[in-house]
Amino acid sequence: MNNDTHPSGAPWRNFYGRFKGKTLRPSQEVYLDEDLAALSPGPVSWEENPDRTAIDLTDVFGAVPLWLEIGFGGGEHMVHQAAASPGTGLVGCEPFINGVAMLLGKVRKAEVDNLRIYPGDVRNLFDVVPESTFDKAFLLYPDPWPKKRHHRRRFVTQEYLVPLHRALKPGAEFRVATDIPDYVRQTLLEVPKAGFEWLAQGPSDWREPWDDWISTRYEQKALREGRVPHYLTFRRL
Known part of the structure; x- marks a missing residue:
């Protein structure tokens, strides 16, 4: 083998x-x-x-x-x-x-x-859906892998983002919610490299949730523990 x-x-x-x-x-x-x-x-x-x-x-x-x-x-x-x-x-x-x-x-x-x-x-799904299948994607409170040596395991790496880009339609929206500041940093660094643009125009665009948002149990845990949620919206170029 x-x-x-x-x-x-x-x-x-x-x-x-x-x-x-x-x-x-x-x-x-x-x-x-x-x-x-x-x-x-x-x-x-x-x-x-x-x-x-x-x-x-x-x-x-x-x-x-x-x-x-x-x-x-x-x-x-x-x-x-x-x-x-x-x-x-x-x-x-x-x-x-x-x-x-x-x-x-x-x-x-x-x-x-x-x-x-x-x-x-999800990589198995990316293998078998045609290009430009999805109109929107959500990545909500993903596993933060907080240790630096584990950051390559995060979803916001090119291994995941490149096939995501392929699976999304041009102009599709990609939403990311996280309460981990370093995950925000890596998201803003890596997602644009994969062919997305960040749509924020002011602080409210990442401090306030989307109009159709429902707070998840992971977000409620973050709030109880004093962490601040971030809501990042990207468009597939």
């Missing part, structure tokens, strides 16, 4: 986050068993799609604006956006299965049907 490939044939990609946390509740196991497959965006993983055949999300949602949430945490923002914007199709990628189970429970309660869930690395 080539040392640069996974047994499935996929190129080897380091993944540093967690796939599972504490034991799932019985109800969450039910959500995963009964609901996840029906909410799949299509054959994304290497095991499902070893030939990396492109998937067309218009076959799933129809001809509507498509939005992407990268790492949706507990899913409250994604469900909020799906309910507030029924004329869109949302795809969320989250490898942490506990978060996926939490989102599935929220989907049941909200009874929204315009979202799909990929429980894995």
